[in-house]
Amino acid sequence: xxxxxxxxxxxxxxxxxxxxxxxxxxxxxxxxxxxxxxxxxxxxxxxxxxxxxxxxxxxxxxxxxxxxxxxxxxxxxxxxxxxxxxxxxxxxxxxxxxxxxxxxxxxxxxxxxxxxxxxxxxxxxxxxxxxxxxxxxxxxxxxxxxxxxxxxxxxxxxxxxxxxxxxxxxxxxxxxxxxxxxxxxxxxxxxxxxxxxxxxxxxxxxxxxxxxxxxxxxxxxxxxxxxxxxxxxxxxxxxxxxxxxxxxxxxxxxxxxxxxxxxxxxxxxx
Amino acid sequence: xxxxxxxxxxxxxxxxxxxxxxxxxxxxxxxxxxxxxxxxxxxxxxxxxxxxxxxxxxxxxxxxxxxxxxxxxxxxxxxxxxxxxxxxxxxxxxxxxxxxxxxxxxxxxxxxxxxxxxxxxxxxxxxxxxxxxxxxxxxxxxxxxxxxxxxxxxxxxxxxxxxxxxxxxxxxxxxxxxxxxxxxxxxxxxxxxxxxxxxxxxxxxxxxxxxxxxxxxxxxxxxxxxxxxxxxxxxxxxxxxxxxxxxxxxxxx
Ligand SMILES: Nc1ncnc2c1ncn2[C@@H]1O[C@H](COP(=O)(O)OP(=O)(O)OP(=O)(O)O)[C@@H](O)[C@H]1O
Ligand SMILES: [Mg+2]
Numbered sequence: 001x002x003x004x005x006x007x008x009x010x011x012x013x014x015x016x017x018x019x020x021x022x023x024x025x026x027x028x029x030x031x032x033x034x035x036x037x038x039x040x041x042x043x044x045x046x047x048x049x050x051x052x053x054x055x056x057x058x059x060x061x062x063x064x065x066x067x068x069x070x071x072x073x074x075x076x077x078x079x080x081x082x083x084x085x086x087x088x089x090x091x092x093x094x095x096x097x098x099x100x101x102x103x104x105x106x107x108x109x110x111x112x113x114x115x116x117x118x119x120x121x122x123x124x125x126x127x128x129x130x131x132x133x134x135x136x137x138x139x140x141x142x143x144x145x146x147x148x149x150x151x152x153x154x155x156x157x158x159x160x161x162x163x164x165x166x167x168x169x170x171x172x173x174x175x176x177x178x179x180x181x182x183x184x185x186x187x188x189x190x191x192x193x194x195x196x197x198x199x200x201x202x203x204x205x206x207x208x209x210x211x212x213x214x215x216x217x218x219x220x221x222x223x224x225x226x227x228x229x230x231x232x233x234x235x236x237x238x239x240x241x242x243x244x245x246x247x248x249x250x251x252x253x254x255x256x257x258x259x260x261x262x263x264x265x266x267x268x269x270x
Numbered sequence: 271x272x273x274x275x276x277x278x279x280x281x282x283x284x285x286x287x288x289x290x291x292x293x294x295x296x297x298x299x300x301x302x303x304x305x306x307x308x309x310x311x312x313x314x315x316x317x318x319x320x321x322x323x324x325x326x327x328x329x330x331x332x333x334x335x336x337x338x339x340x341x342x343x344x345x346x347x348x349x350x351x352x353x354x355x356x357x358x359x360x361x362x363x364x365x366x367x368x369x370x371x372x373x374x375x376x377x378x379x380x381x382x383x384x385x386x387x388x389x390x391x392x393x394x395x396x397x398x399x400x401x402x403x404x405x406x407x408x409x410x411x412x413x414x415x416x417x418x419x420x421x422x423x424x425x426x427x428x429x430x431x432x433x434x435x436x437x438x439x440x441x442x443x444x445x446x447x448x449x450x451x452x453x454x455x456x457x458x459x460x461x462x463x464x465x466x467x468x469x470x471x472x473x474x475x476x477x478x479x480x481x482x483x484x485x486x487x488x489x490x491x492x493x494x495x496x497x498x499x500x501x502x503x504x505x506x507x508x509x510x511x512x513x514x515x516x517x518x519x520x521x522x523x
Contacts, residue, residue: 172348
């Protein structure tokens, strides 16, 4: 009986092991297939091949556009979102905590905030451009407007969902309001706050491209538009790939940051 | 137990809630004395208001009627001298075992070194040594319950309120935790108010048992249990008390 069971378990384990391995290999296969498909299509049309795209990227090092190679332009875009995100994380989290924790502030600000949030970020661009021109400041403003809502919404949700039970623990130890806020409510909302940080990062990356496409002298968004204007398809493709890679990298970094700051969530998922 | 010294006086406590447009009496005119260093068990069927009673004593809820006296003085709201072990554990998932246990001292503003030392003492007492850095999600049900107990002890209360602390444990773990809570109580003499809906557990642990009727919760009977400790649930006297209490207990709704 027992032997049978063990044999079964071993089978089960073997099966699981094989599946695990398959799950690791499949993504590699799919990327390989994509490149294969791309090369085939490119060979039969005037669509640039992977090699041409790669060469175009390299050419940027010899022949910079507006004095910058690909790293230079990526850095420009990253600086823009960094400033905007730093602002949003500071004020957005603080505001989210306020309207999630304080009933009066919630009643007062929620309608205004919901109104603000209902307008898609890109719709702000014309207004910001009229107000602030097309300079660096207005690009950062666009990114701020485009990624503020997700920080506030997630933070507020986290603060509204603080389990009464934990607050009761605080009460039973005679914690004052400040201690309940800083030692119970905010820590318990931390994973929601991080969800906000993650979504705001990807939103900022999206919006900065839009801002750069609409008139700029630098950044990956500018590169892609420059490629389009010059009918330089390899450049467009190269910029797209870089944008994708940086976006993925940002997601990984924020996720890593979350694990670092919220070690207990890592434990749970294990 | 020192019957000459009343530690806590529960005087005519009632608690009602407005649910929809009806008033629901959760507990009605509950009065009893708790003696110093006593292990007092509150026994009652589900939904009879045991948690409500403990919440009122712990200062988490303001009663609609009645008063509480600790050492002869009236208390209102939560009091530092009363600590709680929650029915739903209420361990903070973002804190390690150590951080959970030291929480009360941290709130009091005790410096880190001192509070770690005190917390360690109680972590050792509940036999969780080595798990200080674990998170609650990594612990078994019994271990989590121990963390809750250690947390309540660490703030050095005079009265501990325990709300069905072993309710969610399997039978085996439950027995060993019962033994253990008794040992801890004998080592670290405190007054304990222990809520349960399990008759055997009540007789095994209690100096006295307060039997509550089903809702609205009222006191039905108070039993003195004079059996020597540790008690044996197969003992004829134990069984006799069990029969008596059992026949007097209302069935849960
Ligand atoms: N905040 C509240 N609002 C409305 N009704 C409540 C509230 N708290 C408790 N009650 C009601 O009071 C009654 C007693 O609840 P309580 O939780 O004290 O029961 P209990 O004896 O602890 O039950 P159990 O053994 O299941 O834990 C229940 O009918 C419950 O619905
Ligand atoms: Mg209860």
